[in-house]
Amino acid sequence: MLKDKSAIAVSSLVKRFDDIVAVDDVTFRVRSGELFGFLGPNGAGKTTTINMLTGLACPDSGMIQICDIDCTNRPRAAQHLIGVVPDESNLYPELTGFENLCFCAALYGIGKPQRRDRAGKLLDTFDLSKAANRRFGGYSRGMKRKLTIAAGIIHKPEILFLDEPTTGIDVASARQLRQIIADLNHAGTTIFLTTHYIEEAERLCDRIAFIVSGRIVRIDTVANLIQPIQAKHVALFSFANAVNDIKDRLIDTFPGLDFSLPGPCMIRAEADESIRVGLLVRYLEDQGAEVKEARRIQPSLEDIFVQITGIEADAMRREKEKPGGGR
């Protein structure tokens, strides 16, 4: 894998919709063979960025280069090199799964025997062989996602864009999709993935960009992002009652610890040395808090995300899972 060659190079990209700046001066580079993640909440500008990179939208300013092809003024110039899996399945409901795949392959000029062969194999890979001859419109949500991904890779693109591939599908299907994505990447496909699942980004991606309100606030490898908090000790307490008012007393009593409130019935403690959880529980109970659970946790990318963006990961997840939340 040539990880030093640029697959995608973007600089100072800007996109406005009337008075909304959807993408605001975004600069990044994705190396060939890399699995690059775009992590951000609703309306951060993830889809708008993908649209500009794939030829569905024109940037207002900035530069886009895909595999050394300058796409700034010719947004469709590199489309033969890319595959796109949009955030919503956009295949033809009246065609069967097999017909949809063959049609998508035909759009890339692939001949009939090869189309049928690849479509059959992909249906196998995605466990959809049994549904091959059923109309796409009758597929379940997870099946639709899988077929949409299959349609995005049937022409063996060098770069694959995946817009929130696992949103709204069950845990088992999501795990299977992540495995398929990892396998594709190992086989050499460069992958640009957007997600709002922090764990997904952490598990899959080589590098991650945090994007908030159209701006990239941080780009780095997962290891580098986590490194500053790796040595930290964290404990999480949850309560049966609200504990908002205890925080100040805790800070006074335990000056070596940092406290935060991830929720109204939760306290998070962070320190450079090991935390004496039992001592804290006794103190909290003396203060009238009903402790439900106390545990030490491994600091994760989530902590860094919250620290850098100020956005609670839980809130982002819930927002997304509301019906219509992810659009």
Added chain:
Amino acid sequence: MRSWIAFWNILLKDMRTYYLKPPNISWGLVFPLAWTGMFFIKSGSGMGSIPTLLPGVVAVSILFGTTSMLSVTVTFEKKQRSFERLLLAPVPLELLMLAKTSGAILFGSANAFVPVAMAAFLIDLSGVAWETFVPAVFLIAVASTFLGLFIAVAVKEVFEAQTFSNFFRFPMIFLCGLFFPIENLPVFLKPFSYVLPLTYGADILHGAVHGHYAMPFTLSFSLLGIFCIGLFMLSLHNIKKRWII
């Protein structure tokens, strides 16, 4: 070569999923039949009026057949986002839109021959100049398909496309000399006739069926051709501007 595989498969898919579906075939048959029947009976002047009515009925069949299909194959697919798939394909936009419209052009041309077949049962059509009639039918189909494309690209909803098409279609029936000669129109309406492509198509059809051309038919053919190119370019421009935002 690769682009042509895409072209052919887009056409084939549209044929299978839209044009050859029973409701559309029956619409393609019933609609021209209804127009034909209505005018043949209403005119009340017997078989003798058929040659003067036939060109108008043919043109109306093409116009309605083509424009109503584009709102489905383009506006509907845009709305349900499958059109994005086509925009993501490495196929020149011109070829893509030709593929998307060629089904409607064929459908419109086929519609045109429903009233012709009916008339053939009733009168002798051996005097018709087919060598001008057939190309004219094709060009009218192209022009009205591209008019449909222009409308389909300009709107967001399917019902808007239908309403907007009627805004063009119904005046065209009266202004284009399909059923009454343009000379009989009030003076202030005549300029409108001459900016509508169907005027020139209808004139060629009239000439081909009963020999009365109002304009030299080479001029009509050229103008019809210019309308086709103009409408297509305008639609492409709008797609680039409005869809690749």
